[in-house]
Amino acid sequence: MIFGPQYALENRLARVERKLDLILEHLGIQDADAPDLAEVRALVREGKTIQAIKAHREATGASLKEAKDVVDAIKEGRR
Template structure:
């Protein structure tokens, strides 16, 4: 390969890298906007996001104690999902526990 071909290849690689960098930067900015909007929605609905992780431990404890209906109710209150989604989630927790 001669010097001109190597330089042309180098320029092509640099342009490709620059293009990828711009796309990643745009995706990061878009994700940040979505996160800000989601934070506003969560705040407007009054959902405490810090309690979700701790609450799942409570749901697991209810499942271990055989209080499946109470676990489903607690899961629904924490997440705001429907009855079927909460039952499916508690069933998954139950299967993971056994």
């Protein structure tokens, strides 16, 4: 687990990224570099959280924590 300045920096970066995502969504702009998360969203809807995390990692190369954070955000309707 990360503590201290790096943790604070990662939290701040996550907030900035979320704000940018909201702006893009509001303007109707799709991020061309963003991976298609349709499969991940479908797995979340089916209640298959672990499979959704795994699918996200395979699609993006994200770390386990990053993938879990994205899946949690999808579950909570933040993404």
